[in-house]
Amino acid sequence: MKATPAMKALTAAPTEALNGQARVPGDKSISHRALMFGALSLGETRVSGLLEGEDVLSTAAALKKLGAEIERGADGTWSIWGRGLGALKEPDDVLDLGNSGTSARLLSGILASHPIVSVITGDASLRKRPMGRVTVPLGQMGAQFISRSGGRLPMTVVGSDSLLPISYELPVASAQVKSAILLAGLNTAGETEVIEPVATRDHTERMLKAFGAAITIEESTKGRHIRLLGQPELRACPVEVPADPSSAAFPLVAAALLEGSEVLLPDVAMNPARTGLIVTLKEMGADIALERERDVAGEPLADLRVRGGRLRGVSVPAGRAASMIDEYPVLFVAAACAQGRSHFAGLEELRVKESDRLAVMAEGLRACGVSLTEERNSLTVEGPGKRPKGGARIATHLDHRIAMSFLVLGLAAEKPVTVDDAGPIQTSFPGFVELMGGLGAKIAQGEEA
Numbered sequence: 001m002k003a004t005p006a007m008k009a010l011t012a013a014p015t016e017a018l019n020g021q022a023r024v025p026g027d028k029s030i031s032h033r034a035l036m037f038g039a040l041s042l043g044e045t046r047v048s049g050l051l052e053g054e055d056v057l058s059t060a061a062a063l064k065k066l067g068a069e070i071e072r073g074a075d076g077t078w079s080i081w082g083r084g085l086g087a088l089k090e091p092d093d094v095l096d097l098g099n100s101g102t103s104a105r106l107l108s109g110i111l112a113s114h115p116i117v118s119v120i121t122g123d124a125s126l127r128k129r130p131m132g133r134v135t136v137p138l139g140q141m142g143a144q145f146i147s148r149s150g151g152r153l154p155m156t157v158v159g160s161d162s163l164l165p166i167s168y169e170l171p172v173a174s175a176q177v178k179s180a181i182l183l184a185g186l187n188t189a190g191e192t193e194v195i196e197p198v199a200t201r202d203h204t205e206r207m208l209k210a211f212g213a214a215i216t217i218e219e220s221t222k223g224r225h226i227r228l229l230g231q232p233e234l235r236a237c238p239v240e241v242p243a244d245p246s247s248a249a250f251p252l253v254a255a256a257l258l259e260g261s262e263v264l265l266p267d268v269a270m271n272p273a274r275t276g277l278i279v280t281l282k283e284m285g286a287d288i289a290l291e292r293e294r295d296v297a298g299e300p301l302a303d304l305r306v307r308g309g310r311l312r313g314v315s316v317p318a319g320r321a322a323s324m325i326d327e328y329p330v331l332f333v334a335a336a337c338a339q340g341r342s343h344f345a346g347l348e349e350l351r352v353k354e355s356d357r358l359a360v361m362a363e364g365l366r367a368c369g370v371s372l373t374e375e376r377n378s379l380t381v382e383g384p385g386k387r388p389k390g391g392a393r394i395a396t397h398l399d400h401r402i403a404m405s406f407l408v409l410g411l412a413a414e415k416p417v418t419v420d421d422a423g424p425i426q427t428s429f430p431g432f433v434e435l436m437g438g439l440g441a442k443i444a445q446g447e448e449a
């Protein structure tokens with residue numbers, strides 16, 4: 001993408017070490033779901049620690065247009081007064097979901113199961129992303145969709161309150177697809193079943209239980225069977241949102257790479273379907289300790305203490321991809337600073353994220369002097385065992401995690417790294433620059449000095 005004057009460049013300069021303590025913002029996945037389930041329940045759902053990033057605010061704005069009452073209290077607690085299951089109203093305008101794939105996919109399930117007509121769209125990144133993965137199963141249930149070619153947004157959804165329940169085996173490991181079907185199943189009489197051959201994040205299942213839905217999970221040779229009995233009485237339920245492990249990944253990797261660092265990241269969600277990065281960094285030799293491990297509101301969490309040191313190359317199997325799908329960009333940065341070769345398999349889903357993360361990371365890392373081989377669904381990185389060159393200007397392609405990953409690289413490189421547009425960081429990690437700066441990271445506005 002060509003930089004325009006409205007874009008805000010940021011530059012990260014080589015930094016010695018990071019030190020201190022920082023709580024990263026609330027978990028994005030849990031925040032979206034807290035708003036959505038609150039809007040489908042009767043009564044007041046109070047949410048503390050909600051991520052106030054643009055993606056989650058897009059979900060809140062859409063739910064308001066659908067008739068839910070949503071307010072932020074002076075103390076930062078959010079209240080949602082739902083209308084009850086099946087009672088959302090037709091929006092009188094297009095629902096613009098900005099950059100947020102989770103909003104688009106999960107709301108598709110909600111819209112499909114209401115007798116209303118709605119139109120959803122998003123920014124240039126979201127309008128490129130495939131929606132067929134949700135419209136195929138929701139279409140089988142009886143909803144109708146008119147999208148642009150290739151199943152792209154904008155898309156009209158013609159919903160119904162008399163959908164048919166389905167049993168659907170996920171062809172891609174996607175929590176968004178699983179959740180869209182379960183959300184549609186909520187307002188559908190009978191039993192909706194999703195079978196996932198590879199486990200994906202299960203925040204939807206955990207939260208549905210907490211809100212009173214009848215949901216069971218059974219393992220078989222085919223994978224995880226999630227069965228939901230439709231039309232439960234959903235009751236409002238308080239939600240405490242833990243810190244987002246996908247955001248913690250940036251200070252975590254930066255501190256792990258910079259010798260002499262010691263950083264404490266409190267209250268990070270440790271859902272086993274989200275911890276692939278920690279497993280992998282430990283295999284690379286990172287010193288990461290989980291402290292005060294506990295359960296809060298049905299989700300496991302811990303404080304993460306990380307100390308900097310030397311990392312070595314690693315081979316990450318395809319089977320681990322779902323548990324760290326959003327963390328690959330910053331993990332590639334870790335591999336680009338480690339000693340020895342790293343190999344990452346099973347990366348096909350990276351091509352349909354906010355950008356084609358495999359291609360964009362490969363191109364940017366090459367520009368920073370890193371040797372690598374990109375294949376259709378894998379990446380091999382040759383770790384130099386010292387600071388990579390850096391000194392490049394990276395196009396972020398409306399992708400928050402591309403921006404933050406290359407800023408982490410700039411801290412650990414020989415020369416500063418600039419990202420052309422830091423705006424997308426607001427989608428998931430408001431306060432990123434200030435938080436990293438508080439730990440000692442040299443990140444400043446503008447091009448390289």
Ligand code: S3P
Binds near residue numbers: 173175
């Ligand atoms: C999410 C699931 C993941 C992830 C996204 C959030 C969710 O997408 O990449 O950032 O909240 O369900 P997929 O499930 O499509 O891989």
